[in-house]
Amino acid sequence: MVDVQGTVADGFEPVRDAFVDNFARRGERGAAVAVYREGHKVVDLWAGTKDVEGGAEGAGGDGTGGDGAGGEPWAQGTAQVVRSVTKGIAAAVPLLLHQRGQLDLDGRVGTYWPEFKANGKERVLVRHLLSHRAGVPVLDTPLAPVQAIDGFHGPRAVAAQRPVWEPGTAHGYHAHTYSWLIGELVRRVTGRTIGRWIAEEIARPLGLDLWLGLPREQRGRVGRIGPVEAPPAPASQGPRLRPKRSVTEAYQNPDSLTRRAFGAISPLPDENDPAYLEAELPASGGVATADALARFYAALIGPLPSAGPLRSGGRLFAPATLTLARTEESAGPDEVLVVGTRFGLGYMLHGPASPLLGPGSFGHPGRGGSLAFADPDSGVAFGYVTNGMQRGVTADPRAQALVRALRAALT
Known part of the structure; x- marks a missing residue:
């Protein structure tokens, strides 16, 4: 059982479920996901090990959050x-x-x-x-x-x-x-x-890691x-096109x-x-x-409550x-x-x-x-980062599971 840390706002629990499922079924080792809506953070989750070599188990390898056989745990500020x-x-x-x-x-x-x-x-x-x-x-x-x-x-x-x-x-x-x-x-x-x-005009004003x-x-x-x-995909899903x-x-x-x-x-x-x-x-x-990525994109499309001295009324674009x-x-x-x-x-x-x-x-x-x-x-x-690089250039199954869950949470 992976030890998932962080928070989700009411209604966004499907994203947490998909995040947990990525560790159980999709080979996730260490990862984080964050979502902002209208400039407010509604998902902030992380789990697994900081280094991919730490293994597929959760923080500490025993669910305790320690530095056990599973390696150093992924922390809130892991990049x-x-x-x-x-x-x-x-x-x-x-x-x-x-x-x-x-x-x-x-x-x-x-x-x-x-x-x-x-x-x-x-x-x-x-x-x-x-x-x-x-x-x-x-x-x-x-x-x-x-x-x-x-x-x-x-x-x-x-x-x-x-x-x-x-x-x-x-x-x-x-x-x-x-x-x-x-x-x-x-x-x-x-x-x-x-x-x-980027450091001077985007990251520092927005407080981005x-x-x-x-x-x-x-x-x-x-x-x-x-x-x-x-x-491999479960047999119940049928052949993949x-x-x-x-x-x-x-x-x-x-x-x-x-x-x-x-x-x-x-x-x-x-x-x-x-x-x-x-x-x-x-x-x-x-x-x-993951939080920095989501916050960056949130600032592209609208103002953030605490965006700092941006030129366009608290938004970038x-x-x-x-x-x-x-x-x-x-x-x-x-x-x-x-x-x-x-x-x-x-x-x-x-x-x-x-x-x-x-x-x-x-x-x-x-x-x-x-x-x-x-x-x-x-x-x-939306921002998602992982240390386990699976084959593929675009539609990664772990990221897509999170996107589908987010879509479901919004409907």
Whole structure:
């Protein structure tokens, strides 16, 4: 029996039930989930072990909350690297710069970053970067992990890269190159790194335990992530439908855009390495608590009761900016993920590849589990983090169980 800590407001008990069920039936090791509604926290739960190596049992391994065989327990302030959930956090920066009149979404990237115009990218627009239409999801020469995090080799490589399709004519998930595209654009416009901008303009004013570039003094709060196998679906559910092609199958082909996009850093970096966590990789390197993710998205869609000195009356996005974030820019077969995907400006939108709460939801999953989004129609913001990375890029079964339970609680 997992020892679940935290609270749920009346009516949101189905979310707690699904959270417990994830440990019992879906291979969860350590995780947290938080939900805000109309700026107020209604779910705040955590359980399991801080490190994935701690095992599948609850805190302490014996339900006592101690440091027994199950490893150090997940605490209220435990944070994890959230992989591509980071993309949704990073996307807020260019949208806020646009909101403040500092960045033209229809302007050419080369206006702000002249070196980027090389090799047929003269007409790439800022909105193409955010909607995965820029045509540079791959690097002809992958970067070593040490190069990927040094702030120099990544921007130089994407600036020199020739597009693999005519920019603006198709979309394909920029799994790693999104880091250097968005990060360098923000640096050119503001003179600050994107991690510093997020810290100064978003995380500190909102009181978020969220970092792009983890401070060394916060290392002790961060659990270790790692792969875990998802248990097979119960026979009673019947055969699982599979798409004609899957990202996993496409990844097996070393020449595919899928393999090349996810292999833009090679070999794959150690995501538990302190150097990786301290780097500012907007595509994959953010560290956050579940509460911070939910609170961040709550601030995108409406005021928070204690939001601090924000510029827009206690909220981050003005109504027009919120519309930009969740208006479809890309839809249909994804050149990298191969299944159909939907993107607004920087955010995945609700759809079969990444089901969120409803048609108006926007957010971003992280490969292997974590998920964060907002649903303006219901006033709900959601954050889920896990240390057990299961196979899959978008619709993780643990996150989806929580989303279904949240949907049921709202009906």
